[in-house]
Amino acid sequence: MKLLVLFALVAAAAAWPNFGIMADSAGGAFDAQKQHDVNSALWKVYEDIQDPHLIQLSQNFDPLSGHYDDDGVAAKRLMKELNENRLLKQNHWFSLFNTRQREEALMLYDVLEHSTDWSTFAGNAAFFRVSMNEGEFVYALYAAVIHSELTQHVVLPPLYEVTPHLFTNSEVIQEAYKAKMTQTAAKIESHFTGSKSNPEQRVAYFGEDIGMNTHHVTWHLEFPFWWDDAHENHHIERKGESFFWVHHQLTVRFDAERLSNYLDPVDELHWDDVIHEGFVPHTMYKYGGYFPSRPDNVHFEDVDGVARVRDMLILESRIRDAIAHGYVTGRDGSIISISDSHGIDVLGDVIESSLYSPNPEYYGALHNTAHMMLGRQGDPHGKFDLPPGVLEHFETATRDPAFFRLHKYMDNIFREHKDSLTPYTKDELEFPGVKIDSISLSNRLETYFEDFEYSLINAVDDTTKVADVPISTIVKRLAHKDFTVESVITNNNEHEVMATVRIFAWPMYDNNDVEFSFNDGRWNAIEMDKFWIKLASGTNTITRSSKDSSITVPDVPSFQDLIEKTKEAVSSGSELHLEEYVSGLGLPNRFLLPKGTTQGMKFHLVVFVSDGAKDAAIDGLHENTSFNHYGAHNGKYPDKRPHGYPMDRRVDDKRIFSGVTNIKCMNVKVYHVETQ
Template sequence: MKLPIVLLAFMGIATLVSTKNATVADKSYLEKQKFLYEIVYRIEDPLMFEEWIKLGKHLIVEKSFYDHYDIHMEKFWESYKEKALLPKGEFFGNLVKSHYMQTWGLFNFFYYAKNWEVFQRNVCWARMHVNEGMFVHALTLAIIHRDDFVGLMLPYIYEIFPQHFFDSRFIYAAEKFDFNIWSKYAMYEKQYLDVYYKNNNNNDSMGSYVHMKDWKMWQWWKLMGLDKQWYMEDNYMLRENIYKHNKDSQWLSMMRDVKMMWMPVDYTRDIDFANEELRLSYFTEDVEWNAFWYYINMDYPFNLDGKTFQLQNDRRGEFWMYAIQKLLSRYYMERLSNGLGDIHRISRSQSFEHGYNPRLVAYNGLGFSYRKDYYHLYDSGNFDMLERLREFFARVERVVDLGYYTMKDGTVVDLRNPDAADMIGSILQGNIDVMDKYFFNYWYLYSHMYVADVGFNDVEVVPHAFLNLETVVRDPLFYSLHKRILDVFYRFKDSLGPYQREELSFPGVYIKDVKVSEMVTYFDLFDYDVTNLINGKMRFVDGEFKWEKTLLARQMRLNHKPFNFEITVESDKAQKVYVRVFLAPKHNELGQIIPLNENRLNFFSFDKFSYELSAGLNTIKRNPADYKFTSPDSLTYTEMYHYIKLAYEGKYEFHLNMSYPHFSFPNRLMLPRGWAQGMPMQLFFMVTLDDDDHEQFDYTFSCGLGSGRRWFDKKSLAYPFDREIDEHDFYVPNMYFKDVMIYHQDNLKFYRQHNYTNYGHFDYKYFENYYTKGLMN
């Protein structure tokens, strides 16, 4: 199925036109992109696009229309005919085994379709006949993994299923929203408030006091005198790079007739002294933080084999473990910012003190179940599944300690070499590329199903945060489970011994100095597009859909101000090098310095890039805008659809760099929150030889999945912190540690003052500096 892109372009499938500045989409691409955005619009409602309804009358099941036809496709079709598929409207969990197995067959119908026409007809059929969650999961995998779909995209998962990212109170309000009723109510309320707050006479009234006395962090709307209700957005959507669009006449013209309504959204909260973990809800429930884990597992799902999908080129097992280490190190820094300590490992002998209630509601209206305080692994009662999980960990640890594995056919696999990291990672993920299929036992699914109290073969299940990749990161128990997984992986890494000095040093290269500008974080406001929740009749004119209303969730989120660093490097000759940058804490929650070897798992991969050194002194300048593996705020579902429509009508050039690849880490989350007085941290810089002849892909629209070019060199992805550290050999001239402070700025202080004059109205003026920060670079 994996065909060279050049061949695909020749065949007329890869329909991208290169220009000097960016890649511009042609009519064929835009037609496909428009289809994908329409097919998932209001996903839980019946399909209303007549053109796509006509195409979806039948699922094409003749084998001649596919490059490959397998048992999973046969089982899916038989299950559908026997009415054994998960019904529409039921909760779908992509971490529930029975759901995943059914999705596997549907994905194959999408992936192995010989051409766009077969694929499109199958998608239209599935949209009308298959469970909503199952359909989106299979479609997302197909769009990501088909080579002939390079550059095509779906809306972000939080725009397709906002229910999995925002609290139930907001979801209910959005689903009940009626513009006609709301507009009359809003008109009368505005007249009342304009009189009530005239000259700010009532700002200090008892009513204001009652409204404010239970104010908590992130409830910014109370400080402005607003409530949890819908407001008309008459200016522009809020995001940090909005300045690129709200001054553009074409954008203003395009969005002029779109009515935008927003409502404040809160995070899950509780009494802090009762559940200290909820101090971090602004981070663990961050929309893009959760989406990041979802897309990592969409890129490397456990059931797609490395040979067919070329995932072995990307060191899939090692990368999956690297991603876990990255999440845990970043989470730990945020814990330290809030005065919390180590991540507790999940254990059969100890209970988990703090429970979690996600306060989410599924698209079928069922609320998510919660995990009670002092949760213990034995609480579920499914001892057979628990024993299977225990046996899995015991077997993997035994294999790691032995240093080799004997397969069924007698082949001995050596695990005492660095290349075995990919094999160990695959075992721990339980993916299909494990060296022995006996290890491919769905243990990772079972670990989530067990916490959610789901049996081996259950089909109809109660919604739970642990049953979907896009919701599981919200639960603090996620980090405890994955710390246990990471422990096993680094048990293997420790068996390799520390790096020797010659494996770390780079003769002739010396980092002389590093300068870092001030690093400051703050909370800004952002509008998430939740239009998929809207109700009401869709309007069509001459068969074309008119997108006239948009609902926005306005939420406070962590961000940082622009910063930069300069690395002064001396080289004895001109050469190509690779630069690694890590961020890590210096002290634990008690203020004690963390020894380097103990701290090595807390080093968060900050930046990686290739650079051409000249002989002599070199000054390397870098800022977050340069990072290839991070992304700024993207255009919303609404904006993208309107741009696609304009381009399809020949009124706009649609550049593929208008959006960003799904795999990128959110740039705004690069820094932990820090402290007002400054939180001590450290940056680590390392320069190594770049002797790998690699051709990089276009990061502006491609993920390079399966290309083997995602990583610049062949060293471990977490090098040099992936092995135990012998400080006698570790410090070499091509390394540099830099102490830094991360400051947190309280940008809500202004609203707590009594002389705030715009009470009762949203204040655009104050936030203007933050949303134009890109102009200050």
């Protein structure tokens, strides 16, 4: 039998020459082969594999024959579960918040992550592609590609084209099926959920933006709550703090969008109050029916098998008590201080709760449990056997306006902690010898809605009797004109200095045209950019384009474009250059500005220049290209300062900011143009 497997593997390598010959080489043209295999594994993931090479691997590869750095422990475990018929069947919904389904997906992730060569990685991907639940497979493969050393240069196809059901309204999916059955090419217009009688419809473009949805799920793939240092090859630095910051930024951005649409900032949820806004998702699973809906003004109910409402109140009370005392209690009874800049990192781990939480038995998992509690309010006792709600998928969670109410609730807990810390002093803020003389913008800040088209080919079923026809959907999405921020900075030191430039903006007025206090404004600050430069002695003019913002990323090429670029590179033996798309952590680069208004919505724009030598956690800070605003999952986070510094702590007197020369403010307007 082993001999037959050997012959089969040899035949597979012969059918795909680069695969066997270059399996252990690094970089170069072989990256194109890796990209090809990942593309092929994810293409039409609910259908049979179409690539001949992966078909052979799926039939002939033996996971127990692969090469692993854990002696094959993970592969043996998963094969035992498969052979004993304990894995979730195909054609069934998958949710990461379902404990057993998550365990199964992570079993496959472990197999892929412990693979030490591409032959083993690709063989396992092909074998389990046909053996496991499709949702579990997609999650495991995405997580493995992000974290594996073997796939550093692989670009993941856009999730909204791999699993379109999670990003697209059900009416559009039904139209796509009609187009396929009638063999009629179609470009289907997509509308946001809700109607004009629902005020929340005004900001649906934000919560349902597929780029923002992709950003949210990608962050949770890069910084997963299930990450266990004991089984992985590194510790994710400042993971809890990054959890706080990415959701804080989503919350304050959502509030800015609400103000742009004449709505009040979002109110927080309360466990002992009603959920005022109902939600009908108009979204369906590929398998499992429609996502559950929730009517207006329902009281939180206990959710069978998840938690009771009083449990959530108890957990909240314990966390607030820890903030008041300035420490959390570890499993062993140890005292862990949170009364410093590191405290937010501990608190983030506690609230999520990730496996980094020092005491999940006592503090629970407020965030993860809350997602399930809220997501299941449509069927809290399982009476109707409904599938999980949108809150139980990171891809769909922000579609529900209650997502932002939930995170405003947790954001207020984080603020309670941050406000307990001592405000920054002048000495902590100033940069001796450095003065910002002026800041200016290259042009008027303008936003608009543009049409975006993406493919629905992977949304419809396949048959050999019916050929594919082009099927896509067109959706409106927020974008803005490019702009640059020019800062004139004088370095009065007699030598060159390293500097960190941080740019923030926040709305000046609430929905009643009352000006926000400086303290409330800085908490609502949207971080626009952060970068490092060297300042020569004398006058420096620094010009920074919005396209270069460190917190945003460009659109990943469409799945079809990825496939075509990869095929061309593989067939020619050339290198595949997709470097700018490798990291998908940031917000879409068109999403940097809030929408604004037609008359111009007023914002405070703040540029703050701090001492890069004091900020730096790594050498060569100004040359660093791996930095991402939302964290560094595979290395040292380059900036010692807390996320949001210096706007992260309370300000009792704004004159402390106006009294230093390395901060400069200006008032700007963001205009929304209805037609382009």
